[in-house]
Amino acid sequence: MDWDDLRIFLAVARADSLSGAGRRLGIDASTVGRRVARLEGALGAKLFVKTPQGYGLAPEGERLLPHAEAVEAAMGSAQEALSGPGDLTGQLRIGAPDGCANYLLPQVCARLSEAHPRLEIQIVALPRVFNLSKREADMAVAVSQPQAGRLVVQRLTDYQLHLAAHEDYLRAHPPIRGRADLRGHRMIGYIADMIFDRELDYLAETGVEWAALTSNSVSVQMQAIRMGAGLGIVHDFAIPFCPGVRRVLTDEISLRRSFWLIRHADDRRSQRMNRLAEALAQGIRAEVARLQARLIP
Amino acid sequence: MDWDDLRIFLAVARADSLSGAGRRLGIDASTVGRRVARLEGALGAKLFVKTPQGYGLAPEGERLLPHAEAVEAAMGSAQEALSGPGDLTGQLRIGAPDGCANYLLPQVCARLSEAHPRLEIQIVALPRVFNLSKREADMAVAVSQPQAGRLVVQRLTDYQLHLAAHEDYLRAHPPIRGRADLRGHRMIGYIADMIFDRELDYLAETGVEWAALTSNSVSVQMQAIRMGAGLGIVHDFAIPFCPGVRRVLTDEISLRRSFWLIRHADDRRSQRMNRLAEALAQGIRAEVARLQARLIP
DNA sequence: AAAGGGTTTTGCATTTCTGCAAAGGTGGCG
C-alpha cells in the first residue's frame, strides 16, 4: 500500500468527486481515479460508490475516514517538527465574506506572505457559509458564530458600518439631515433573498424598506456608491479605499458587527495552525484599527 | 510532499542504511536513496548524515522520527479499520531462537498462514537478541524477559529439556545409569562464548564440563545427536522430529525453561497485533503440549 | 426536445520513476 494514496483518498472523500479532488490537489482527475482504484485494490475494499455525479463514501470508506484523518494529523505534526521555529510554510486557504476578503485580507495576507516566503495563501471570497468540515478551507472568517460542528471560534475584532455616499451624489441631491430625509434617495444594498446571515441585513435594521440597486457583493455595492449611484451601508474600513465617499448621518445610523475566525477543532493542536491564526487575527485587528482611524469624521 | 516517502524514511532510519532499508522494503537501494533525497528536498532539511558506511540520522531526522512513527501507527489503524473482523493480512516478521524457529514456529505459522491466506509470515531464526526497537522484527520469542526498552512481554509456555542421544549411540557405548556414568561420553552443546543468554547454558547447569562437539545452533546440535555423535541437552519438543533419539537420565537431569513473547509497546493498541500475538501464543502452547505428550517416557 | 455544464472513464503520448549494473569509497582482515 502506498501511503500517499491515503492523501488522495482524503481529498476525494471531502470533495465528493474525482474532479473536485483533482482541482484541489493540483493533479488530473483521471490520476485521482486511478490512485483511488489502486488504494481500493491494496486494501481489498470498495471505498466509494461511483456514480456519474461523483464519488460518494461507501460504508468501508466511511469507516476508513476518521483513521485517514488521524494519519493526516500525524503527518502535519511531522512536517511541523521540521519547519524551523521561525518560518511558516505550506498552503493556507482562508474563506471570508467578500467585505473582509476585499478590504482587509489582501493587505494582511500580503504582509504575512512577505514574512514567510514559502507560505502559500489562498483567499476565497464567497457569499455563503463555508463547509469547514469538508475542508473547503483551512480557516474561515464569519460574521456570526456558528453553532454546530467540531469547530473552534475566536473573536477577531469589532468593526463599524455607516451610511455613506459619494460627495458628487451628495452635492447633486437634497441634503440629509436626519433619518426622515432618506425618503426619496436611491439606496444600495444586498439582494434580499441572497442574504446568508441575519447579521448582513443592514438596511432592514436602519428602517430602510427598499433599495434601488442591490448586489450580493459588498465590493460591487461599494463600487456603485463610488460611482454615485446612491446611498448604502458600508464598512468603515472600506471607505479609505474609495476617495470621495463620505459617511453621512453617523450619529443616527451606526452599526457594529464582529468578525469571527473559525477553525477545525482538530487543528487546535497544530502549532502551525495556531500561529497562522494568531498572525491573521493580529493582522486583521491592526488593519481594521488603522483604516477606521483614517476616516474623515 | 509525498506521504509515502515517510514510509521510506522510517525504514532507512531503522536500517541505518539505504541498502538495508531497500532489502526490507523490497525495493532497490538506489530508489530508496532518491526517495530520501526527494523527501529532504520537500521538507527542506537534511535528515541523514550520509557516509559510505550508511545513513545515520541527522538532528533533524532525529526530530522527525517520533512523528513518523506516529504516522505509521495511524496508518496501521487505518488498515486495521478495513480488514474484516475475520482475516488478518499484511506482513508479520517473527524473530526467534532457532530451537523455537525450527521445531515450533513452522507448524504453528503454517496453520496461521492457512487460516489467513493474505497474511505473510516471516520467521527469522537468529542466535542473538533482537533489536525490536529498530523493527528488525515485529515480535520476538525469547528465552528470558528483557529488562529495558519500550516493550511488552508475555509468557508463552514452559518447556522442558533433557539429556538425549540416538539409540544407536546408546547401544554402542557404556550404559548410563547415573550422572557419574556421563564421564567418558561425548557431549554435544553450545559454543561457550557464543551463548547469548544465561538461560542457554544448559550443560554447565548439569555439571558437564566439556563438550566434544559444539554449535551455536540447536538444530545443528540436534542433527549431530541424531547422527549418533554423542549426548546432548535437547528440547523435549524437538525429539519427536528425530526418530531414534531417546532421552536418558530423565529423573536426574531435567531442565525447565520458558518462552516469552516480546512486542513493541506501541503495538499494544493495534488490534491486529494483539490478535496475531494471541494466535501465536496459543499455537505455540498447543504445539509444545502436543509434542511433549508424544514423548516416549 | 435539445443543449449545456457537470461528472467519470478510456486511449495515448509524455514524463517520471524504478531497477539493474557499474563505478567510487571506506573500513576490516589476512
Add this chain to the structure above:
DNA sequence: CGCCACCTTTGCAGAAATGCAAAACCCTTT
C-alpha cells in the same frame, strides 16, 4: 600492503504513473 565486503552514487534502459483529449453519461435548463 592488498584484498574483500559493504556501502553509496551515477548512468541508462525499461516500466509505471501522469496529463491531456475525447467519449460516454446524467442532470438541469432552455
